[in-house]
Amino acid sequence: MNYKNFKRVLASFMFVPLSLSLISCSGSGTDSSGSESTAEEAESASEEKSTSKEKDSAEGTTLEVAVDFGDIRLEEFKSVIADFEKETGIKVQLTAPGADFETVLKTRMASNDLPDVWTTHGWSVMRYSDYLMPLNDQDWYGSITEDAKKVITDEEGNIYVLPATVGISAVMYNADVLEAAGVVPEEIRTTADFEEACERIKASGVTPIFIGGKEPSNGAGFINTYLLPMMLTNDGAAYPSAETLQDGTFDWQKTGTPVMQKFADYINKGYMNENYSTADTAEMQKALGEGKCGFIVRSILNLAVAKSYVPDANLGVLPVPYYEDGGKNMYQVGEGSCFGVWKDTKNKEAALQLLDYIATKNVIPGLCETEGSVPGLSGIDLGDSYATDAYYASIEQYEGNLMYDNVFDRQYFPSGMWSVMSEATTGIALDPSENGVKGAVSLLEENYIDKYEEAHAGD
Structure with a gap:
């Protein structure tokens, strides 16, 4: 294109x-x-x-x-x-x-x-x-x-x-930022690898992860694409919970808390942009293209848009890391x-x-x-399609260790949770303390239960 x-x-x-x-x-x-x-x-x-x-x-x-x-x-x-x-x-x-x-x-x-x-x-x-x-x-x-x-x-x-067509969600990166920080993108396989990359990028003076939180759906997109699957449902998840999420018995206090705590940890460690709450989607996309951050997470459409803002940008895409040894990297695929x-x-x-x-x-x-x-x-x-080419190149690099899953909230949440995730991530961004995490988890739990019961009322 x-x-x-x-x-x-x-x-x-x-x-x-x-x-x-x-x-x-x-x-x-x-x-x-x-x-x-x-x-x-x-x-x-x-x-x-x-x-x-x-x-x-x-x-x-x-x-x-x-x-x-x-x-x-x-x-x-x-x-x-x-x-x-x-x-x-x-x-x-x-x-x-x-x-x-x-x-x-x-x-x-x-x-x-x-x-x-x-x-x-x-x-x-x-x-x-x-x-x-x-x-x-x-x-x-x-x-x-x-x-x-x-x-x-x-x-x-x-x-x-x-x-x-299918939509692909994943981790996008600025290759020049990663190279300057001594990070080899295709070697990012595990959560520990990703977090080490964030530490190196931060030490180089660049923001590791950028989220345009002025549009709260970007916060929901981050946890929906990265944290929730990595921690709960992927091959190699920290707390495998696919069945309990789908049958309505998921324990939010015990198992949901570590997920949202991880989000707060990324903020407290300085992995995310300081202007989280005032930056919009366009600023997030430009930040990736301009090398003002190492990673953004959501649809690979953002990769193409970042490239349109900065035609000379050197960008790429990675599957979501796995948490436990022996897991698989994941691309999220939506209809x-x-x-x-x-x-x-x-x-x-x-x-x-x-x-x-x-x-x-x-x-x-x-x-x-x-x-x-x-x-x-x-x-x-498709002819000249930067995002698609980057995606296919990544598939070759990770061949033999890839899994594909549906969009998380479509597969594992009752309908209607997207706005709740947006509100929960915004709340933690404003207050990444223990109290902020507790409030976000309680919000998610209450709505998850209500919407699950509503969806299964006739069962």
Whole structure:
């Protein structure tokens, strides 16, 4: 990707108001220009012939597609839909409820009246699988990447979405800062290695970790990507707790306290920026690019944005360290643009044709660019993509000792905990004392219990 263009695209994303209205578009039907066939059309003739039966049965139908996209992602997808309509003759009613997306889908789940196709925003298995069609028999199934497959496959081995893109969260670093401090990034394997790196970076006069805490979600992102998995759920976790987190018996006072104490320790040791509470996301990204910090933690989109601010920056990405010897380093993978088909749809052929179109018509690179994600299918050429290249290079460096897991709060917390994590980390940043930690743990415990009981009220 050209980073001047990326910065322009990013600016559009940041400043175009979020659309909360329902948006629909319809195409002009199949191309009937009658022009002489081109070489490209001749090459695709066999493919068109093989799918003519499905096209004949789907042409002229109207397909309802609901997405959780906004702004530039929505504009990109609207162009995809327009091309799909023109090529296939299938009409698409595209709806984008914005911030109300989850509420709309939950209401429609209750009445079993769902869109033909919708984006699952991280919940294809845990929330929507009972309503979605298994897609293991689709031609693109064998192309799903290993990292994507780990988070979209249920216990029976079924997948319910086309994972066009996935979001990767990890530890990003400024290579020049680490080199000046005598830190070799690919040698950071354990929590102890990471903390030793922080000590060396601090001794060199640079802030080890930067968090834009003015936007509290960055604090939540730090513990959600790094501390909570490392301490509780990863291979080699300090206090393995995956089962108790998911069955509602997690002991917050005994086991949650060390996690939040670790966050306070990083502040008290001077590992984090002093302006935590006043720095925003843009300042965090610029700090990484400008070499004012060693690490930031969250989506690797931040790596690309930092590079757009400082084109000459020498940056990289690392998986999350493991705590106990013998563990594995972890990349956190979240569903990006993932499309599922309602199991009771009356437009199955058209719905599957849309998924095939997204998978095979060079749609995925544009989706990746607008959301800063990586392809969920192999063999996709993104061109010049700094963040993606850094991610793939890291996979090679850590080959044989990597694990992939879902976004922590989606996998291990009841729905609704994100704002609570934001509040808890902000509280500790303002008061990293024992009392501050106790207050944060109590806040997390109370909300975790309430939300878990609410989610399982009908069990």
